[in-house]
Amino acid sequence: MIVVPEEFTRCTVEREGEPGAAWLAGLPGIVEEVLGRWDHVPDGAVTHGGVGIVLPVRRRGDGAERASVLKVSFPHPGNVHEPDAFAVWGGRGAVQLHARDDGHFAMLLERARTSTLAEVGDADEVAEVAGRLSRRLAVPAPRDHPQLPCLSGQAGAWEDQLREDATELVHTMSPSTVDAAVATVRELGREQAELLVHGDLHARNILRAEREPWLAVDPKGCVGDPAYDAGTLLTSRTPALLDAPDPGKAAHRILDIFGEAAELDRVRVQRWAQLRFVQAAFWGRRHGFRVARGGPGLDVITQFADGLAELLARRA
Incomplete structure (x- = not known):
């Protein structure tokens, strides 16, 4: 019987309420059932x-060279297409998918290391690695991609949502900055490339590995513009940017390096990032952030997002 971490239990119940509590009660049984069917046994702690647990496992009777992980996620629309993306990539830039049980939101995946790209102190390396992976993951969407x-x-x-937020929320962004985000949605958002993209490519979703130096995990599996993930990466770097001597210069460097490594148009990268920061500034005011749910910390981040959105709009 697995032991579900208390923090995961608490956060799931807080976020999902009774459905989350009911899912957690059945989670040990789900793990036991799928491991038995796939002939695997636990090989470490949960x-x-x-939104999900990860359990190191190995095939019954095999050694560590056949090590994998079992991932079981809370049933949610945002988790549906993760195995679809892994199946299309086939291990190209991402962990390999060995088996899937869509009814239980369970996957048997290649085991990578536990250290992430977020632990790398060199911001240039973070941006370059993420950009290279973005380029490799941006493959033609399958024909049945609807x-x-x-x-x-x-x-x-x-x-x-942008127009509603700009009207209802108190913020410091100029009308032209919000208009720039709306223009990006209209000009870049409505017609996009038929490419499979990660959809949530930040440094915590890139793990050190054995088969390749770095592999992506936790994709959303979206079809669209690879430059979209530049905004994901940059917004996720907000804590580091807050500590930078010149946050604007640091942000532009991240986008420059990411865009070059991903072989993307620099202006397109900048415009997506600007949109994502406007969205983040509004989202934080409505919902808070994982690192700051309220109070002075949240105020610092939302005002920083306002300022960086302004800066990115001027350069774009």
């Missing part, structure tokens, strides 16, 4: 991310 979420399909909702 760890977790935001089952995959298309970023272009979200453009209308993005524009509506």
Whole structure:
């Protein structure tokens, strides 16, 4: 019987309420059932991310050379297409998918190391590694991709939310900065490339590995513009940017290095990043952030997001 970490239990119940508590009660049984069917046994302690647990496992009777991990996620629309993305990539720049049970939101995956790209102190290396992986993961979407979420399909909702937030929320961004984000949605968001992209490519979702130096995990599996993930990377670097002597210069350098490594148009990268910072500034005011749910810490981050969105709009 597995031991589910207390922090994961608490966060899941806080976020999902009774459905989360019911899922947690059945989680040990799910793990036991899928491991028995796939003929694997536990090989370490349970760890977790935001929405799922990860258990080191190995095939019954095999040694460490056949090591894998079992990932079981809370059933949520945002988790549906993770195995689809892994299946398309086939280990190219991401961990390999060995088996899947979509009904239980369970996957048997290649085991990578526990250290992430976020632990690397060199900001240039972080941006370059993420950019190289973005280029490798951006492959033609499968022909039956209508089952995959298309970023272009979200453009209308993005524009509506931007206008609603700009009207209802107190913020320090100029009208031209919000207008620049809306223009990006209209000009870049409504028609996008038919490419499979990660959709959440930040440094914590890139792990050290044996087969390749770095491998991506936790994809959303979206169809759209690879430059979208530049905004994901940059917003995730906010804590480091806050400590930088010149945050604006540091942000531009991250985008320059990422764009070059990913072989993407620099202006396109900049515009997506600007949009994502405007969205983040509004999201934080409505919902808080993982690193700051409220209080002075949240104020610092939202005001920083306002300022960086302004700066990126001027350069773009």
